[in-house]
Amino acid sequence: MNFPFFIARKYFLSGKKKNFINVISIISMVVVASGTMCLIIALSVFNGLEDLLRGMYGNFDPDIVVYPTSGKSFEADSSYTLKLKSIEGVNGVSNVIEDNVLVEYKEAQRLVRMKGVSRDFDEFSGIRNVLVAGDFPLVRDSIAYALVGRGVQYDLSLSLQNDFYTLQMYYPKDIGPGVINPSRMYNLLNIIPGGVFAIEKYYDDNYIFVPIEFAKELLNYGNRLTSLELYLSEDADPFSIKKSIQQSLGGAFQVKLGEELHSDLYKVLKIEKLFVFIILVAIIGIASINIFFSLTMLVIEKRKDISVLFAQGASSRLIRNIFLYEGCIVAFSGAGVGLVLGVGISFIQQHYGLVGMGMDSAVMNSYPVKIEFLDVLLTTLAIILITLVASIQPAKKASRSFSTQTLQ
Structure with missing residues (x-):
């Protein structure tokens, strides 16, 4: 007999220590949400700065320049x-x-x-x-x-x-x-x-x-x-x-696009944006350790329940998927909240400019922001990858380590 997934999950995710594990899961969600929000906002600010520079230089530079070699x-x-x-x-x-x-x-x-x-x-x-x-x-x-x-x-x-x-x-x-x-x-x-x-x-x-x-x-x-x-x-x-x-x-003439006149500056911005992305993703990765520990604790605390499910016909794949989905729920809930907050804050800044530069001589009164779909997509993919890496080991341990022999 094979248990339906939702029945099996509800069966062993209940008990006296459930509140403690839930607290850890909530902390993990908050950390992932904060990291995701910061990542979206930081990338949007870099996009805004690049657009600002292109706009400023575009008023001075032509579209194409031809000069002698x-x-x-x-x-x-x-x-x-x-x-x-x-x-x-x-x-x-x-x-x-x-x-x-x-x-x-x-x-x-x-x-x-x-x-x-x-x-x-x-x-x-x-x-x-x-x-x-x-x-x-x-x-x-x-x-x-x-x-x-x-x-x-x-x-x-x-x-x-x-x-x-x-x-x-x-x-x-x-x-x-x-x-x-x-x-x-x-x-x-x-x-x-x-x-x-x-x-x-x-x-x-x-x-x-x-x-x-x-x-x-x-x-x-x-x-x-x-x-x-x-x-x-x-x-x-x-x-x-x-x-x-x-x-x-x-060959007597060189031809350059207007953007190529400032290619070094744009490259520096892109490199800085890449390093910010890597650093913040690493922070989210460190935060995902909470997911790993919470799932590992759940496996240890529910080993008898897992053995009961094995005895009643639950497959190793079902047990593994329960823990994988549990980690995904924690991570995706935090990521979803972080994406909504990050995009929302960036949208408000982009249209209303609530956060100012703090300088009277600044080119703009407020920080430039631009939301790009690619940044949201890459952030989502990074979180999916981190979640799988953090959840897969506890899930495998749950499906391999317990059998009906552990039941007392």
Whole structure:
């Protein structure tokens, strides 16, 4: 005769010591729930940070950058732009000249990274989304304006309301020996500050955007460029377009996606996320030792009942499954509560931002959070694996160690 599973389980999971074992099981549930909740929240925060960085850099960086393989500039050719614009998914191509210049405002001076851009930049760049003062675009009513990082603005004490002072930009000339007059050693051009942007400290402290015509005149670049920046449509596949561009332009140029410009930073974030996942899973694994001990104690305390079940026809497989399911119930109950709490807290933070950064100068007022299904799935699979590892040994012991000979 084979006992139904639920009858057998109820039969030997009752007794005087049931409350003690239940306390251990509840403690195990709480520990597993806490670890699961922390794991979901931690992974969601890392996802939010990665999304935040992509959003910030996306306002500054183009979708694709093309620059020379050797040297810092190349001879501009209209055929390059025509080739690039003919590729399906490419909305705009901006010519770029970028170099270091000395900028002076009133009596303040500092070295900055000047980036001269063409009109496609005005139309497709996300820089307008991060303006904190002034206007956009860079050329208005045939007048050239400079777009200045917030850190540069602070260093120069720059005021957009004062029209009597302009930004003076200096760039050394390529001169030969024998030149004595200092004024012939550099180019000097003036430009009106038209706006201030705030993205991230490095960009804010170093960059100034100007029209490409201004950059060409200041740097004496003539028909040369330092790079081409491409802006794609939303439904375009950047990887296939990158491949097409590389095949079209050949080995004289390198092609990089905008995300690849910060690949090292994204790799660091992913590595940190992986280690956090491993550490928290290890903590849940340590917590599952409670499951192991509670099941082992249950096996010892119920050995006579197990022998009775053997004598009445219960199979070893049935006994083993009872203990396996008991461990799964404990672990899955804790994991289920932890998943609900973790996803719930992350959802509330994502939409309402209850936990703030605690700094007035922070990029965001609250911690960024993003829930990803893959994180929930991996967490669930990890808990299933840990539960099986913790439960299988007591279950095997229960099915092998007892027989009708132990009955007294």
